[in-house]
Amino acid sequence: MDADATIRRVLEEHGRLSTPATALATDDDLYQRGLSSHASVNVMLALEEAFGVEFPDELLRKSTFQSIGSIRGALAGLGNAVPPA
Amino acid sequence: MTTSDDGVVAPSLVEGEWARVGWEVGRDVAAPVADEVDRDARVPREAIEAMRQRGLLSMLLPRDAGGGEAGVAEAAQVARVLAGHCASSALVFAMHSIEAYNLRRHGTSSPLRDLAREAAADGLLIANANSEVGVGGDVSRSIAAVDTTTTSWTLDKACLAISYAEASDLIFASARRDEDAAETDQVFVALRRGDCRLETQSGWDTLGLRGTCSQGYRLSGPVARGSVFPVPFATIANDGGGQVRQLLLSAVWVGLADAALARAHAFVQAAARKAVGTVPPGALRVAEIAERVQGARALLVAAAERFASLEAAGQLENLPFQMSLRTLKVATSSAAVEAATRALEVCGIVGFKRDSPFSMDRIVRDAHGGLVMVSNDRYLQDNARTLLVAKHL
Numbered sequence A: 001m002d003a004d005a006t007i008r009r010v011l012e013e014h015g016r017l018s019t020p021a022t023a024l025a026t027d028d029d030l031y032q033r034g035l036s037s038h039a040s041v042n043v044m045l046a047l048e049e050a051f052g053v054e055f056p057d058e059l060l061r062k063s064t065f066q067s068i069g070s071i072r073g074a075l076a077g078l079g080n081a082v083p084p085a
Numbered sequence B: 001m002t003t004s005d006d007g008v009v010a011p012s013l014v015e016g017e018w019a020r021v022g023w024e025v026g027r028d029v030a031a032p033v034a035d036e037v038d039r040d041a042r043v044p045r046e047a048i049e050a051m052r053q054r055g056l057l058s059m060l061l062p063r064d065a066g067g068g069e070a071g072v073a074e075a076a077q078v079a080r081v082l083a084g085h086c087a088s089s090a091l092v093f094a095m096h097s098i099e100a101y102n103l104r105r106h107g108t109s110s111p112l113r114d115l116a117r118e119a120a121a122d123g124l125l126i127a128n129a130n131s132e133v134g135v136g137g138d139v140s141r142s143i144a145a146v147d148t149t150t151t152s153w154t155l156d157k158a159c160l161a162i163s164y165a166e167a168s169d170l171i172f173a174s175a176r177r178d179e180d181a182a183e184t185d186q187v188f189v190a191l192r193r194g195d196c197r198l199e200t201q202s203g204w205d206t207l208g209l210r211g212t213c214s215q216g217y218r219l220s221g222p223v224a225r226g227s228v229f230p231v232p233f234a235t236i237a238n239d240g241g242g243q244v245r246q247l248l249l250s251a252v253w254v255g256l257a258d259a260a261l262a263r264a265h266a267f268v269q270a271a272a273r274k275a276v277g278t279v280p281p282g283a284l285r286v287a288e289i290a291e292r293v294q295g296a297r298a299l300l301v302a303a304a305e306r307f308a309s310l311e312a313a314g315q316l317e318n319l320p321f322q323m324s325l326r327t328l329k330v331a332t333s334s335a336a337v338e339a340a341t342r343a344l345e346v347c348g349i350v351g352f353k354r355d356s357p358f359s360m361d362r363i364v365r366d367a368h369g370g371l372v373m374v375s376n377d378r379y380l381q382d383n384a385r386t387l388l389v390a391k392h393l
């Protein structure tokens, strides 16, 4: 599964969005799609688990989780944009 | 050391021009009518007028708009020194100042810059209508939406509480961007109170903080396009507004703790003078209260300093710091309640009486407001959730 698909799966399971995660464009604003601060913590946790990474505190900002693209960029910056097989 | 008529001793932090002005407004204007404000549950209009006259209402507004562009730490000192005289006046100052800061930091569009100039020139008082019936203290979601279906936009919101709404000139409110927006897709709008309808939905006959007059209202009125802040509400809340809110309200709770300690201190000193050579039994208790209050003061001062450095570095949105500010609010509000009840025990019957100089009446009741003015449990629950992902506590 590629990173994008994994991110979408996590968003679908934990994001409580108003739109199905598979139907989102990469740059759609997740907060405008209903991502609450409560749900975003679950999304962060599930991403850490799925990608085997830990987001440092500097990345725990609203802008990091703004869109699928920004999440992907943050994961790439952590040197692990591809989930373990 | 300065002692005022209401027996409150100026805390050592009354240094610097703004804090001195705050102290004088508290001592000379707010304190003499504080009991009346409390008894009648009316807004402290004399103190508001004095804050307007002495520039306190515009101290946080940008200098180029005619404001004082003071630091948030200085505003926290003002809130703190006012609180010992009249907690309701201190809260009006604090809540107004949160919105003045939001206007300074995020009101960067030209109509909002004009509004900041008007606010500074006329000493406009800004109220807030973020909380909503149905979502309570969780302001990251809104039910009400800006109605953008007609040429003139409007807002109609069931507000849980709007402090001093009827004395205000402007009301800043969060709402969904439009009818189709998700609950989290919020904007922040500046309404003119005079253009709005305020229908009282719930009263304000409360245990304490009676002068804030925080009734529930149905708020409805026109939303000028230029009055919508240029950034989403979430940015305002995460990048400055939320942090300043915690700092300034915590300053009020610290000010109440200061006042409780000062009264208990004065009581045992008076007892010691009557029985030189013995240590009054309450003195040990006062030493204990001081330990708790010093802790609360130090937390506030450290948080205000950290705020200033993160603000200067452009790093206000910082999860561990936001968590530590929620902790600050929980710690200071509970310290105020504890200091007040213990000081009551120190002062005994004269503390229990309402007409004695050592009366703990208002302090005890007002301090309890800190516990519920966004519930401490809610904040601890937020922190419990956030610490699952934060890497440093």
Ligand SMILES: Cc1cc2nc3c(=O)[nH]c(=O)nc-3n(C[C@H](O)[C@H](O)[C@H](O)COP(=O)(O)OP(=O)(O)OC[C@H]3O[C@@H](n4cnc5c(N)ncnc54)[C@H](O)[C@@H]3O)c2cc1C
Pocket: B095, B127, B128, B129, B130, B131, B132, B135, B136, B137, B138, B160, B161, B162, B163, B164, B209, B212, B214, B369, B372, B373, B374, B375, B376, B377, B378, B379, B381, B382
């Ligand atoms: C003096 C005063 C002035 C105010 N002024 C304004 C104003 O000007 N503008 C404005 O918009 N609002 C104002 N408010 C409202 C304030 O912002 C909060 O919305 C209000 O106090 C309700 O807080 P709450 O939702 O946390 O708790 P409540 O609705 O009081 O919740 C009740 C109880 O439920 C529990 N609880 C609730 N949520 C949680 C949770 N998530 N986790 C754990 N426990 C929970 C707590 O034990 C809490 O005490 C004011 C309130 C006060 C007391």
